[in-house]
Amino acid sequence: MMLHTVVDPATEEAVTKVESLDAAQVDAAVARAVAAGPAWRAVAPADRARLLRRFAAVVDAHVDELADLEVRGSGHTIGNARWEAGNVRDVLDYYAAAPERLFGRQIPVAGGLDVTFREPLGVVGIIVPWNFPMPIAGWGFAPALAAGNTVVLKPAELTPLTALGLAELGLEAGLPPDVFTVLPGKGSVVGERLVTHERVRKIVFTGSTAVGTEILRRAADQVKRVTLELGGKSANIVFADADVERAAADAPSGVFDNAGQDCCARSRILVQRPVYERFLELLEPAVTGLRVGSPAKPDTGMGPLISAEQRQRVSGFVESGADAAGRPVDVAFRGHAPDGAGFWYPPTVVLPRSTADPVWREEVFGPVVAVLPFDDEADAIALANDTEYGLSGSIWTRDVGRALRVARAVESGNLSVNSNSSVRYSTPFGGFKRSGLGRELGPDALEAFTEVKNVFISDE
Ligand code: NAD
Numbered sequence: 178m179m180l181h182t183v184v185d186p187a188t189e190e191a192v193t194k195v196e197s198l199d200a201a202q203v204d205a206a207v208a209r210a211v212a213a214g215p216a217w218r219a220v221a222p223a224d225r226a227r228l229l230r231r232f233a234a235v236v237d238a239h240v241d242e243l244a245d246l247e248v249r250g251s252g253h254t255i256g257n258a259r260w261e262a263g264n265v266r267d268v269l270d271y272y273a274a275a276p277e278r279l280f281g282r283q284i285p286v287a288g289g290l291d292v293t294f295r296e297p298l299g300v301v302g303i304i305v306p307w308n309f310p311m312p313i314a315g316w317g318f319a320p321a322l323a324a325g326n327t328v329v330l331k332p333a334e335l336t337p338l339t340a341l342g343l344a345e346l347g348l349e350a351g352l353p354p355d356v357f358t359v360l361p362g363k364g365s366v367v368g369e370r371l372v373t374h375e376r377v378r379k380i381v382f383t384g385s386t387a388v389g390t391e392i393l394r395r396a397a398d399q400v401k402r403v404t405l406e407l408g409g410k411s412a413n414i415v416f417a418d419a420d421v422e423r424a425a426a427d428a429p430s431g432v433f434d435n436a437g438q439d440c441c442a443r444s445r446i447l448v449q450r451p452v453y454e455r456f457l458e459l460l461e462p463a464v465t466g467l468r469v470g471s472p473a474k475p476d477t478g479m480g481p482l483i484s485a486e487q488r489q490r491v492s493g494f495v496e497s498g499a500d501a502a503g504r505p506v507d508v509a510f511r512g513h514a515p516d517g518a519g520f521w522y523p524p525t526v527v528l529p530r531s532t533a534d535p536v537w538r539e540e541v542f543g544p545v546v547a548v549l550p551f552d553d554e555a556d557a558i559a560l561a562n563d564t565e566y567g568l569s570g571s572i573w574t575r576d577v578g579r580a581l582r583v584a585r586a587v588e589s590g591n592l593s594v595n596s597n598s599s600v601r602y603s604t605p606f607g608g609f610k611r612s613g614l615g616r617e618l619g620p621d622a623l624e625a626f627t628e629v630k631n632v633f634i635s636d637e
Pocket of ligand 1 (some may be wrong): 306363364368384386390540586
């Protein structure tokens with residue numbers, strides 16, 4: 178039996194060991210999920226709704242326990258971790274309304290009645306990254322279960338604990354066995370087997386663009402359905418007519434939340450030239466004032482990175498990084514980080530010299546933000562769109578017309594005006610370009626977990 182040691186990123190101490198499953202164990206779990214399918218889809222809509230509501234209530238009763246597990250196993254701040262567990266509850270509650278509202282259509286035709294049904298796909302495989310173990314799991318399993326699918330879910334190898342906890346809470350809430358199974362293990366073993374398994378009808382993958390691209394390629398062999406939520410390099414655009422104080426005060430939360438390990442991180446800040454210096458002056462105290470430290474303390478604003486490897490990667494963009502011309506990266510200012518054990522990295526603001534600099538173009542996935550000035554609206558839009566990604570972004574302006582024009586012009590799935598928040602469980606979430614394929618959450622996710630079936634009944 179292979180075991181993976183889960184490490185507390187704030188202390189580098191072992192938390193526990195979790196079994197890493199092999200391909201044969203995945204096959205056995207998928208077979209059980211296939212067998213559980215017919216009974217699960219036959220559960221009356223109102224009963225399936227009741228079960229999901231009960232699942233939400235059981236999660237609610239365990240929010241603190243799940244949050245503590247995420248603090249220790251993933252280094253999330255306690256405030257974030259409680260929000261994340263609460264988000265799973267809310268997503269379950271939201272999709273609990275779905276079984277009774279999975280409407281088809283009745284379409285006028287000659288010679289009979291034509292109706293459409295939304296049929297479940299069968300077994301859905303969900304592959305989750307380490308940065309938001311709970312919400313990303315919930316965004317997959319809640320709508321998938323509501324639509325009548327059974328689910329096998331692979332958490333990231335580094336962060337399996339809360340997903341395993343959620344599967345237990347599902348059973349406690351009364352979900353039948355094998356309807357929702359969590360399979361911890363390696364991407365190259367468990368993840369790959371879910372992708373190649375014929376009876377897994379859909380893969381919901383959240384993770385890097387490199388792995389997502391490979392999954393899309395391999396899914397083609399079976400015309401397997403996929404939803405992909407991939408990387409990001411989102412722009413936070415601050416116009417001179419904005420409330421610059423608010424934009425600067427809020428910018429750190431838009432990029433340093435979860436220590437910047439957030440696909441929606443606004444890691445490129447674009448500031449209109451007349452307020453560029455002022456914005457940087459206001460940003461500095463907001464960054465240096467960020468409390469970085471033990472994620473278990475309620476007043477901590479930023480915790481550690483997930484691993485030593487991730488810290489090495491992040492520091493490779495700054496300490497040992499270079500601009501496109503080979504010069505050292507220009508650090509404007511940075512916040513604090515504790516010394517000693519733990520995968521700490523200070524929040525860091527850099528000033529790129531050109532848009533060809535790696536720190537401007539690539540997803541750092543850590544607490545590093547790059548700031549550049551721009552001239553006018555057209556310049557801002559061109560800079561924001563000069564990336565292979567298109568996940569989120571912010572626009573700060575007091576001009577409603579400009580807000581609308583820029584929001585329509587930026588090639589990105591989730592934009593916010595005078596705000597840096599992009600995720601709401603009742604609205605669609607997903608990426609343009611290489612940030613992904615398909616949408617999660619909101620009304621859209623249900624479509625992603627069903628096939629439309631058209632049935633014609635002759636009246637003769
Ligand atoms: P990753 O791609 O390395 O891994 C993601 C998951 O895929 C893990 O569970 C991993 O074990 C599994 N995996 C790895 N190789 C696999 C393979 N060959 N076949 C099947 N599964 C495989 O990503 P990560 O480092 O865990 O997460 C960070 C990335 O996730 C970042 O790029 C980030 O932007 C992205 N992300 C995107 C979103 C979004 O919603 N768009 C949300 C969170 C994170």
